[in-house]
Amino acid sequence: MSRSFNAIRSCIVPVVLVLCLTAGTYPALAGGKKIPIIHSTDLFHPHDDPDDHYDLATLFALDEFDIKGIVLDSGRQPDAQ
Numbered sequence: 001m002s003r004s005f006n007a008i009r010s011c012i013v014p015v016v017l018v019l020c021l022t023a024g025t026y027p028a029l030a031g032g033k034k035i036p037i038i039h040s041t042d043l044f045h046p047h048d049d050p051d052d053h054y055d056l057a058t059l060f061a062l063d064e065f066d067i068k069g070i071v072l073d074s075g076r077q078p079d080a081q
Helices: 003-022 051-061
Strands: 035-041 065-072
16 A cells, blocks of 8 residues: 555544544534434333343433333234234
């Protein structure tokens, strides 16, 4: 590889890293506005998808979200029972 390519790559990598790390900072949060959320989950069957508990806990833990509702979807599994 040429020296110019290495120089460009060494500049681009930190810029991309900074952009990725700051991508989650929304201008709406600076004003104190919360993002309204309606969360849909199949929490009735945690043995099928255990990460639903963590998703819901994360929504309640983060201050930037205003949880308006939670929709519990039982899916097709109860139909089989």
